Amino acid sequence: MTSTFLMLQAAAAAAQAPAVQSVDAQAAAAQAAAAQATQVATAATQAAPATDAAAATVQAAAELLPKASTFASSIDDSFVLILWFAVFLSIVVAGCFVLLVMRPGPGGAGATSRSLFRWSAVGAFALVAVFFVQGARVWADMQVIPRGALPIRVALEEKGFTFTYPNGYVSNELHLPIDRPVKFSFLGASEPYTFSIPAFRTQVAVPVGVRAGGIAKDAWVQPILAGEYEARSTTPSLRPRAELVATATVHPEGGYEKWYQDISGPPLDLPPVELGQRSYQMRGCTQCHTIDGAKLVGPTFKGFATREHKLKDGSVVEPTDAYIAESINDPQAKIVEGFEPVMPSFKGRLHELEVAGLAAYIKSLQ
Numbered sequence: 001m002t003s004t005f006l007m008l009q010a011a012a013a014a015a016q017a018p019a020v021q022s023v024d025a026q027a028a029a030a031q032a033a034a035a036q037a038t039q040v041a042t043a044a045t046q047a048a049p050a051t052d053a054a055a056a057t058v059q060a061a062a063e064l065l066p067k068a069s070t071f072a073s074s075i076d077d078s079f080v081l082i083l084w085f086a087v088f089l090s091i092v093v094a095g096c097f098v099l100l101v102m103r104p105g106p107g108g109a110g111a112t113s114r115s116l117f118r119w120s121a122v123g124a125f126a127l128v129a130v131f132f133v134q135g136a137r138v139w140a141d142m143q144v145i146p147r148g149a150l151p152i153r154v155a156l157e158e159k160g161f162t163f164t165y166p167n168g169y170v171s172n173e174l175h176l177p178i179d180r181p182v183k184f185s186f187l188g189a190s191e192p193y194t195f196s197i198p199a200f201r202t203q204v205a206v207p208v209g210v211r212a213g214g215i216a217k218d219a220w221v222q223p224i225l226a227g228e229y230e231a232r233s234t235t236p237s238l239r240p241r242a243e244l245v246a247t248a249t250v251h252p253e254g255g256y257e258k259w260y261q262d263i264s265g266p267p268l269d270l271p272p273v274e275l276g277q278r279s280y281q282m283r284g285c286t287q288c289h290t291i292d293g294a295k296l297v298g299p300t301f302k303g304f305a306t307r308e309h310k311l312k313d314g315s316v317v318e319p320t321d322a323y324i325a326e327s328i329n330d331p332q333a334k335i336v337e338g339f340e341p342v343m344p345s346f347k348g349r350l351h352e353l354e355v356a357g358l359a360a361y362i363k364s365l366q
């Protein structure tokens with residue numbers, strides 16, 4: 001685009017020259033304009049390979065950064081389209097320039113530069129038009145959030161992002177389905193922030209929240225490539241949040257549904273014991289804990305409420321709800337005698353009601 005700009009400048013300079021009245025001066029001016037024109041034309045021809053190099057770099061960058069959303073392709077395509085159109089225009093204008101300078105038309109140098117100026121202006125206008133139309137198309141597409149898009153709420157907090165899924169599950173990681181539109185609702189913070197996922201070519205500027213918990217901005221995206229990508233954020237008061245990064249996982253076909261079912265767990269409105277029983281089966285407790293007295297990796301839950309719970313350090317704990325909750329959320333805090341500290345933590349994965357349900361269920365086992 002630099003070359004087009006150079007052309008325009010030269011054309012403008014040349015167009016001013018014929019305003020001089022005297023014949024001698026006019027001839028001199030025409031000569032000067034011609035000299036300038038040749039200079040600029042050379043500059044333009046030199047600029048063209050540079051533009052080519054730029055195009056190559058852009059394409060290489062686009063190859064490196066995956067096109068992971070529907071916008072990625074349209075934005076990259078627009079960019080490449082505009083770039084090539086600019087390159088094409090530069091070459092055409094440079095060509096005409098050289099031709100006209102070498103063989104001025106019947107009107108002399110003045111007419112030549114005027115027509116050159118006119119055509120450069122037409123070219124520039126066409127470039128702006130292409131830029132505008134293509135840009136407007138992509139922009140319009142981004143504004144209209146498709147119906148049925150999966151809603152995810154995004155909030156910026158002290159420690160980073162939190163993503164809230166339709167079932168109320170909150171995570172620091174972004175999990176997305178493939179080939180399905182997702183609607184992000186950004187909660188306003190005390191200062192404006194940006195949220196971007198470069199692989200999606202998505203960048204959202206979220207204004208300051210009007211009221212606490214208010215949605216400050218909506219945006220949507222449709223992932224088309226499974227994988228793990230980076231989501232970044234910047235805020236004006238750069239530190240300590242300079243580069244907040246979160247992982248955005250696009251699950252392959254069916255993977256999101258599986259993940260969602262896993263985090264959803266049993267329906268929370270079940271009676272506690274029933275909820276606990278479902279949870280015991282769904283959350284994989286069965287891998288390590290039986291209810292029939294058999295010993296697996298972990299102790300059995302049979303007779304939990306009436307049995308003695310001796311720990312590795314020799315102390316004895318009461319089988320209370322609090323102890324069960326602690327065992328689930330922080331399994332390493334108290335290790336049962338005769339067992340290894342291999343139980344994974346379920347902290348943040350289970351709803352409070354689910355933990356309470358598990359406690360009720362475990363204590364109910366005779």
Ligand code: HEC
Nearest residue numbers: 283284285288297298299309324327331334335336339343
């Ligand atoms: C990978 C195996 C494993 C899984 C899965 C597992 N646990 Fe455990 N759990 C253990 C082991 C081993 C112990 C004993 C060592 C300890 O106290 O950490 C234990 C201890 C416990 C205790 C204390 C037992 C006692 O007798 O005092 C509770 C309660 C418990 N687990 C609940 C659960 C629940 C609920 C789940 C499912 C949400 C679960 N565990 C999943 C391995 C597991």
